[in-house]
Amino acid sequence: MKKSVFALAALSAVAGTTVTLTAQAQSSITVYGIIDTGLTYTSKVGATNGSRFSLDSGDMATSRIGFKGVEDLGGGLTAIFNLENGFNNDTGAMGTANTLFDRKSVVGLSGGFGTVTIGRQTDYLEDIGSKYTSVQTFGANGVKGGHFNNLDRVAGGARTDNSVRYDTVNMGGFTGSLFYGFGEVAGKTSAGQSFGLAGNYSNGPFGIGAGYYQSKLAADALPARAGDTNLKTFTIGTSYQAGPAKLYAAWSQSKQPAAAAVAATGLVQIVTATKANIFDVGVDYALTGNLHLLGSVIYDRANINRVTTGATKVSSTQLNVGVDYYLSKRTDVYALYTNQRAKDVINPGVVNAAYSSSPADDSSQNVVRLGLRHRF
Numbered sequence: 001m002k003k004s005v006f007a008l009a010a011l012s013a014v015a016g017t018t019v020t021l022t023a024q025a026q027s028s029i030t031v032y033g034i035i036d037t038g039l040t041y042t043s044k045v046g047a048t049n050g051s052r053f054s055l056d057s058g059d060m061a062t063s064r065i066g067f068k069g070v071e072d073l074g075g076g077l078t079a080i081f082n083l084e085n086g087f088n089n090d091t092g093a094m095g096t097a098n099t100l101f102d103r104k105s106v107v108g109l110s111g112g113f114g115t116v117t118i119g120r121q122t123d124y125l126e127d128i129g130s131k132y133t134s135v136q137t138f139g140a141n142g143v144k145g146g147h148f149n150n151l152d153r154v155a156g157g158a159r160t161d162n163s164v165r166y167d168t169v170n171m172g173g174f175t176g177s178l179f180y181g182f183g184e185v186a187g188k189t190s191a192g193q194s195f196g197l198a199g200n201y202s203n204g205p206f207g208i209g210a211g212y213y214q215s216k217l218a219a220d221a222l223p224a225r226a227g228d229t230n231l232k233t234f235t236i237g238t239s240y241q242a243g244p245a246k247l248y249a250a251w252s253q254s255k256q257p258a259a260a261a262v263a264a265t266g267l268v269q270i271v272t273a274t275k276a277n278i279f280d281v282g283v284d285y286a287l288t289g290n291l292h293l294l295g296s297v298i299y300d301r302a303n304i305n306r307v308t309t310g311a312t313k314v315s316s317t318q319l320n321v322g323v324d325y326y327l328s329k330r331t332d333v334y335a336l337y338t339n340q341r342a343k344d345v346i347n348p349g350v351v352n353a354a355y356s357s358s359p360a361d362d363s364s365q366n367v368v369r370l371g372l373r374h375r376f
Contacts, residue, residue: 038371132237
């Protein structure tokens, strides 16, 4: 929807001010978004592993509203911006408290050299996830738990403040990306610092891409110190469109060098692991132009470093099946079923991550989602 007046009016309402707009042919503002709401049944949640029915926002795709702007500066150079807010459609609350544009807040320049953006944004691993993992079919919020609680960064939501991202132009199907995050810690440049690099090749029905990201601690977390590397993650993925079926597969490896040895002897959360390998394989089969049959398997194998006794090789397996029916180009309804099993580790739960909807132990969890999604 390209309505400059509406976009600035919306921003004015948020800011509590009045803006007068002078339209110019060389510039435009686009308002866009997703509203995704569904009824969810979760078999085991919380300390008692009780079942739960809930009306959720963003089980398939995070509900959001965004504003994109471009201005032609001449000579092939364009100024751009992108502001994006995540919100909970079931309550109307912001997705992240006290952060208006939690999903993206960037300004940049684009031209024959590529595109540079600065601000709060994701690195290219999110792009890899949306092309080659179950994120594209079952939604980021439904696969984060299976992807090492999104420590491999492919399932959206992994954003870096104070960052710079550079993306090349398309060169015969190849695109590259560089990423740098400023730690902004006085006296120690390396504290809180992050960087990433990635590349992708797409040619007709075939695509392949890989990305790497590394970050460092912003403050001491003894025995680790500020500036020590706390995350190294790499993902390679591929897909192939074979007639009506899109086949995809990805492998991620994530390491947490600064993770402390676990003192507990019983079940612990998988995010305490020092290393994890995640395998994601799936298919999106277009039975008709409007009806898609979906299926995937995600396997997460992790290593736990323990002070005393307890399992050191743990895993989770997530099976997803579903149907997605498009009522129009912008509106679809979906029905998804997921079974997630954990071995020797607390089940991270299917929906969202951060153990917000997880069992209390390694019990198997079943989740059914029936939802309606509208894009504008």
